[in-house]
Amino acid sequence: MTKVFISKGSTATQEQRAFVDAVLEMLDTVGLSARIMGENEWSHEQPLKAIRKIIKECDGAVVIAFTRTQFHEGLELKIDQTLPISDIKLPTTWNHIEAAMAYSYELPLLVVAENGLKSEGLIEDGYDWRVYWTDMNPEEVKSDSFKGVLQSWKSAVEEKKLSPSSSEVDLSKVGLGKLISMISLPQLWKLIGVLAMLIALVAGGSYKLGAGKWPWQEEPNKQIQPTQKPRG
Structure with a gap:
């Protein structure tokens, strides 16, 4: 009521x-x-x-x-x-x-x-x-x-x-543009800061898992050396 x-x-x-x-x-x-x-x-x-x-x-x-x-x-x-x-x-x-x-x-x-x-x-x-x-x-x-x-x-x-x-706002019914307009400028900067921090943490974890390489750095192809046959 x-x-x-x-x-x-x-x-x-x-x-x-x-x-x-x-x-x-x-x-x-x-x-x-x-x-x-x-x-x-x-x-x-x-x-x-x-x-x-x-x-x-x-x-x-x-x-x-x-x-x-x-x-x-x-x-x-x-x-x-x-x-x-x-x-x-x-x-x-x-x-x-x-x-x-x-x-x-x-x-x-x-x-x-x-x-x-x-x-x-x-x-x-x-x-x-x-x-x-x-x-x-x-x-x-x-x-x-x-x-x-x-x-x-x-x-x-x-x-x-x-x-x-x-x-009480049903966020599932609010469009992205409307949602952004409901956020004040200080709140928007805080949100951007949090997103930047999350991206940095994910990138840092990927770097460590990649043995010192960023995810976008491809490992160069190794050249396969021909197997030498023993001299008869």
């Missing part, structure tokens, strides 16, 4: 939990296996290291962003000015961190965000993905619009899984 990484914060309300469960159920319905740190994935390592390992094993990532921090009034400091801001809602910072990590591995991203969140960082339209904004009603997951976006994203995930850039 295709594995996808889920980035979400700890749910603090029944509404948040119900919406997350609805999204996870829909992912399971379309044949995707969700991997979630702290729920079905655990590690003895520090979070960033453990998350990176899991993301590398996945073919896509889903970011479910909802309110973690909220304040009614504040200030936004910009160059030469201070702007008053109000009714600010922010998601967990892990949404941004994990989305950036998934994007660095070129995983297709499905970003689902609660209406009213501050649109910034990775929770913002204009990158290589579209943010799906929602009121976090579980019934929204069953809507045609959500299903359409989900299916479009799933197609990108399946394409990523089958692409030659995937970590």
Whole structure:
């Protein structure tokens, strides 16, 4: 089954939990296996290291962003000015961190965000993905619009899984030209060095077996001396 990484914060309300469960159920319905740190994935390592390992094993990532921090009034400091801001809602910072990590591995991203969140960082339209904004009603997951976006994203995930850039490549189906193009220049020089060493070892062995002669050096024909008959 295709594995996808889920980035979400700890749910603090029944509404948040119900919406997350609805999204996870829909992912399971379309044949995707969700991997979630702290729920079905655990590690003895520090979070960033453990998350990176899991993301590398996945073919896509889903970011479910909802309110973690909220304040009614504040200030936004910009160059030469201070702007008053109000009714600010922010998601967990892990949404941004994990989305950036998934994007660095070129995983297709499905970003689902609660209406009213501050649109910034990775929770913002204009990158290589579209943010799906929602009121976090579980019934929204069953809507045609959500299903359409989900299916479009799933197609990108399946394409990523089958692409030659995937970590699992069937070399028996890759042509020589394509195989060479997949090798970096330093790797190519190392390969040439190894081949040269093997040729030298084989040639050296042949030289020794040939009693000091290279395989291409033919031994001159010996002249047969006529047998002399004894004098009678």
